[in-house]
Each structure stands twice: as structure tokens, then as C-alpha cells.
Amino acid sequence: MLDSFLVRAALAGVGVGLAAAPLGCFVVWRRMAYFGDATAHAAILGIALSIAFSLPVFLGALIVALAMAVTVSLLSDRGFAMDTLLGVLAHSALAFGLVAASFLSGVRLDLMAYLFGDILAVSRGDLAVIWGGAVLVLGLLTWRWSALLMATLNADLAQASGIDPRREQLVLTLALACVVAVSIKVVGVLLIAAMLVVPAAAARPLARTPEAMALIAAVIGAASALGGLLASYRFDTPTGPTMVCVAALCFALTALAGGRR
Template sequence: MLDDFIWRATLAGILVAMAAAPLGCFVVWRRMAYFGDATAHAAILGVALALMMNISILAGVLAVALLMASCVSLLSGRGVAMDTLLGVMAHSALAIGLVAVSFLSGIRVDLNAYLFGDILAVGKQDLGLIAGGTILVLSLMAWRWSALLTATMSEELAHASGIQPRREQLVLTVALAIVVAVALKVVGALLIAAMLIIPAATARPLSRSPEGMALIAGGVATVAVAAGLKSAYVFDTPTGPTIVSVAALMFVLSSLLSWSYQWVRQ
């Protein structure tokens, strides 16, 4: 029988997968990959500030992730190319966070756990926080799904339908910050964006509707977590990177399947 920590790790990974799947679809549709990366990298700065102020790591990461995402949203379209802005902010936040951590005296910080995740160390309290974050993200996505889709397809159509694109952008910003905060323990700051993007990109050629893509992405992410944990246990490899590697393999298989289908139809 598997140990309790394996069950906790599996459940935590599945919960993160469920939260990341629908949000990752919007990240792919809106071409916001760098946006997710910048928010995730800011998590390290949140960890440093939380340790300095002696507050909850989750609270610190959530606050900085929200601040980063809000700054990016406000600064976009103001004379600086979006990819340039996101690149500057992502790497700056990560660098400042790593420097800030080095100034913490008397506090032992396992940077690898925050950079690449430490899913096997998830405790009952962590599991409760991850579950709460997942429920909140899924509730936000379900509540604003139709409006988010409309705003994603066309801002003009959104305005005509009485929907404010900026408000929907704010919903995505809040959801992304929550996912970053709860996923930090599972896959780490450097791999969070991968878990957002890869399952959604894998599901894209296999789906015929937005809802179908979100469901398939959730399935892909869940399989990646389960298979990644099993592979890491068998081959004694880092758990977070192994989960992302399995997701990447599934993306390759999905792409090959899509190309083969198109070739057969020609």
C-alpha cells in the first residue's frame, strides 16, 4: 500500500491540474504564455518577502503574483512591446527574489523546492490550501466562462454584448495569481507556466469546442501528474520536472496524431 505522502502528493497534483487546465486554455487562446511566466517568476520574490515579514508563504506569493499580473495588465499597450515588457518583468522579479533570499540571515531556504517544486513534502495543511485555491479558481472560471470566451474572441463583440474586456482580464489575473500561489509547492516557480501551457496546447488539436479543450486539458494534466509521480518514484528523478516532462511527451504524441490525421485526409 502506498504511503500517505504519496496519496497527498497525487491529490495535490490533481487539484493543481484541475485549476490550471481551464486557465491554461485562456493563456493559450490569448497568447499569454509570457504573462504566466512573469507571474510565476514573481513567486520567488513573494517567498522572500513573506520570510522577511514572517507571514504565510502563500499570502506573500499571492500578493506579489497579483501585483505583478496587475502591473503587466496596466502597462500593456503603453508604448512598450508586450513580449519585451513581460521578459523584463519576469527575469527582474526572479533575480530580485533570489537576491532578497540571499539576505535572509538565520533562515534556511531550500531554493530548489521553490524553483522546481517539492510535491512529496505536501502536508495536510498545504493540501487544504491547494483544494481551497482550486475551488476558487474553478468557481471563477465557471462564473465568467461565457464572458471570458466572448472577450477572448473579440473585444468589439464583448463591448457590443455589454461585457468589459478589462474586467475579464482582471478575472484572469486573479485566477492566475491563485494558481501560481497554490502550484508553487507542487511544481515550483520555473515549471508553473509549463503546467498551464503544455496540457492546453496538447488538448487543442484534439478538441472541437472550448469546453472540450478545457476538459481534455484537465485530463492531460491529471495523467501527467499521475504518470510523472510514478516515473519519479521508479527512476528516482526530480518530481516536478518529471511531471512536466510527461506532459511534454503527451504534447508530442498529440501533435503527431494531429499531423497524421491531416496527412491521411489529404
């Protein structure tokens, strides 16, 4: 079954949708959309470094994404405004990554595939990495769900309940870096934040509880991946951007439905 590139692409898209959308709920609740962008943009630098040192692309992207997330967390306590800090680091990391990629002599680097994804070229090994990362992220969110939710709703109340908000922030950081690393092949670094935020935002008008919002977001994320793949195959459009377009249409529909209700 996995010999078909369409089956591999469908499984990869569903894996990314299931992992990114529930995590995206916390990104939406904490208003961390730009944080996701910064972490994703840093992955380009990780890709260039991993190719230069003959390391797996997933490993390089994961290490640099983690370094970016930790740097943002540390500098945010030093008096820098968060939006300014994220703007500086996100665009700097993207620029340094593109410059570093230009120094890779003798290596053919398809930047378009890394920027916008190349889901149709997913291999069995990529599929194992994507689903391994998805299971890790979903397991981490399930394990820390109550603590993460408490720290998101009220940091002071979480502290009084014996929950360390900074530790929960670190858990989210780890999960976000993992999703970024496994999503590069599917939607590319420029569209990862969209797969985090858009399905979660689409689920919001339909949900009455946080758990319901996470489940609905996961369904919308997986459906957007499959719908985008089908539309891309039918109309010969770029697959990663088409998946985001389908997710955006889902958001428009749920927003209208929520407004009517």
C-alpha cells in the same frame, strides 16, 4: 489515508493539474504564455518577503503575483511592447527575489524546492490550500466562462454585447495569480507556466469546441501529475520536472495524432 506522503502528493498534483490546465486554455488562446512566466517568477520575491515578515508563503506569493499581473496590465497601456515589458519584469522580479532571499539571515531557505517544487513534502495544510485554490479557480472560470470566451474571441464584439474586456482580463489575472501561488509547492515557480500551457496545447488537436478543450486539458493535466509522480517514484527523478516531461510526451502524442487525422 492522508498519512501517506504519496497519497498527499498525488492529491496535490491532481489539484494543480485540474486548476492549471483549463486556465491554460485561455493562456493559449490569448497567447499569454510569457505573462504566466512573469507572474510565476515574481512569486520568488513574494516567498522571500513572506519569510522575512513571518507570513504564510502562499499569501506572500499571491500578493506579489497579483501585483506583477496588475503592473503588467497598467504598463501595457503606456506604449510599452508587451514582450519587452514581460521580459523586463519577469527577470527583474526573479533576480530581486533571489537577492532578497540571500539577505535572510538565520533562515534556511531551500531555493531548489521553490524553483522546481517539492511535491513529496506536501502537508495536510498545503493540501487544503492547493484544493481550496483549485476550487476557487474552477468556480471563477465556470462563472465567467461565456464572458471570458467572448472577450477572448473578439474584444469589440464583447464590448458591443455589454461585456467589459478589461474586467475579464482582471478575472484571468486573479485566477492566474491564484494558480501560481498554490502550484509553488508542486512544480515550483520555473515550471508553473509549463503546467498551464502544455496540457492545453496537448488538448487542442483533440477538441472540437472550447469546452471540450478545457475538459481534455484538465484530464491531461491530472494524468500528467499522476504519471509524473509514478515515473519519479519508479526511476528516482525530480517529481516536478518529471510531471512536465509526461505532459510534454502527451503533447507530442496528440500532435502526431492530430497530424495523422
